[in-house]
Amino acid sequence: MAALQRAIVTGEFSPGTKLSETDLAKRFGVSRGPLREAIRRLEIRRLLTVVPNVGARVVSLDNQQLVELFETREALEGQAARLAAERMSDQAIADLQGLLDRHAAVISAADGRAYYQEEGDYDFHYRIAHGSGNSLLAGILLDDLYQLLRMYRFRLSAAHGRAEQALLEHRQILAAISERDGPLAELLMRRHIARGRNRLAGQVEVDQE
Amino acid sequence: MAALQRAIVTGEFSPGTKLSETDLAKRFGVSRGPLREAIRRLEIRRLLTVVPNVGARVVSLDNQQLVELFETREALEGQAARLAAERMSDQAIADLQGLLDRHAAVISAADGRAYYQEEGDYDFHYRIAHGSGNSLLAGILLDDLYQLLRMYRFRLSAAHGRAEQALLEHRQILAAISERDGPLAELLMRRHIARGRNRLAGQVEVDQE
DNA sequence: GACTCACCTATTGTCAACAATCGTGGCTGA
DNA sequence: TCAGCCACGATTGTTGACAATAGGTGAGTC
Numbered sequence: 034m035a036a037l038q039r040a041i042v043t044g045e046f047s048p049g050t051k052l053s054e055t056d057l058a059k060r061f062g063v064s065r066g067p068l069r070e071a072i073r074r075l076e077i078r079r080l081l082t083v084v085p086n087v088g089a090r091v092v093s094l095d096n097q098q099l100v101e102l103f104e105t106r107e108a109l110e111g112q113a114a115r116l117a118a119e120r121m122s123d124q125a126i127a128d129l130q131g132l133l134d135r136h137a138a139v140i141s142a143a144d145g146r147a148y149y150q151e152e153g154d155y156d157f158h159y160r161i162a163h164g165s166g167n168s169l170l171a172g173i174l175l176d177d178l179y180q181l182l183r184m185y186r187f188r189l190s191a192a193h194g195r196a197e198q199a200l201l202e203h204r205q206i207l208a209a210i211s212e213r214d215g216p217l218a219e220l221l222m223r224r225h226i227a228r229g230r231n232r233l234a235g236q237v238e239v240d241q242e
Numbered sequence: 243m244a245a246l247q248r249a250i251v252t253g254e255f256s257p258g259t260k261l262s263e264t265d266l267a268k269r270f271g272v273s274r275g276p277l278r279e280a281i282r283r284l285e286i287r288r289l290l291t292v293v294p295n296v297g298a299r300v301v302s303l304d305n306q307q308l309v310e311l312f313e314t315r316e317a318l319e320g321q322a323a324r325l326a327a328e329r330m331s332d333q334a335i336a337d338l339q340g341l342l343d344r345h346a347a348v349i350s351a352a353d354g355r356a357y358y359q360e361e362g363d364y365d366f367h368y369r370i371a372h373g374s375g376n377s378l379l380a381g382i383l384l385d386d387l388y389q390l391l392r393m394y395r396f397r398l399s400a401a402h403g404r405a406e407q408a409l410l411e412h413r414q415i416l417a418a419i420s421e422r423d424g425p426l427a428e429l430l431m432r433r434h435i436a437r438g439r440n441r442l443a444g445q446v447e448v449d450q451e
Numbered sequence: 452g453a454c455t456c457a458c459c460t461a462t463t464g465t466c467a468a469c470a471a472t473c474g475t476g477g478c479t480g481a
Numbered sequence: 482t483c484a485g486c487c488a489c490g491a492t493t494g495t496t497g498a499c500a501a502t503a504g505g506t507g508a509g510t511c
Contacts, residue, residue: 037297053461053462053463054462054463055461055462055463063464063495064496064497065496065497066275066278066494066495066496066497067494067495067496069275069279069463069464070278070279070282073279073282073283074282074283074285074286076283076286077283077286078286079378079381085463085464085502086462086463086464086501086502086503087462087463087502087503087504088462088463098377098378101376101377101378101379102378103380104321104325104376104378104379105318105321105376105378105382107321108317108319108320109314110323111317112313112314112316112317116313127360167310167313167314168307168310168312169288169310169311169313169314170310170313170317172310173314173382173386177382188375202436217503218506262491262492262493263492263493264491264493270508272465272466273465273466273467274466274467274493275464275465275466275467276464276465276466278493278494287493294472294493294494295471295472295473295492295493296472296473296474296492296493297492297493
């Protein structure tokens, strides 16, 4: 069930790949019934595109669609940061501070490369989404958009030194949250994501098929 | 397929209702296989809550969850309004102006009651979402959140005179879009939705079972 | 040689039967 | 009388087989 989603998100199936029901059923050792249900779920989550009587393919996002993804994240994560500033517990904020400290250690050890590309960035955003105290908002971000984003992390490869920059931005956002300044937290988060979007827009198109 | 979703959204099944697979299968004249796929889809769309080995129920949102819905809409529709101000065609803006004129006619004819409760409000927000030019953003709003919202329109019953107020706010938003003022359009849209949320918060709890 | 049409294969869509799990009701015992 | 246990019924989860549709392939014709 979740195994299929993981296989897609982790890039085991590259974007655009045709998914045969019978093949997948054998691969995961289940019958086609449950598998079709899993496919429907991933279709709604926008990880697969299904055309009737033809089959399912792993979504293949062009740069335009990635820009759309970032625009949507900008709105939702901005709101999440604002709400987190109002609602996150002092304990959760302290924990998040600890997380960023660990990230800093990783960065200096790995010379800046690892942080942004790897799960560290997701960790931070993950906690902010949860910290919003809004389970609907958090659900849309974590269950839908982040899964989509992870498929394309390879294309969002960080420029050298981007890791330190990202960490700095994370620290600024957390500082705003810590001071319970909702509007500032929202503004900083939106900028943080907009930077990612701009980096994307300036990138050469890399179409695969 | 879509018939089940329509039946739920239109309130044919009231919130909290237990949905039996066999009953629904007979009702819609299909087998349990396709029906289960439909259930999974509606589960992801958050219209049904499914607990394993027990069954599916129509979601039953308490006021807290409705507040979450409005908070999420606020972020997404605000962004949609901002983008619409940048991207909507002059033609689409003119059409939307015509829609609001027709709404005004309906209001004066029906003495203000019909507009806000009925589909008129959705029409406006629907077009803004589309006007954003962001199909992901529009999809989340139209396919997920609005369906959820429509289930609870009865609880959001407008106070007398709210229809005129809503129409006025719609006109202000459209004016900002027409002047290509993205930030203003976002601000006004967020306020427009926040008013709905505040009305909700001040409302007595009406739990159904 | 290129185009058209019919067939054929492979894949998706659907169905009815079987297995597994949960909730309920009644029974038993203290 | 009430608590706990057991068995039964009902509902969900799963499976394999059958039907329908799409795309490719080959022969035939212009």
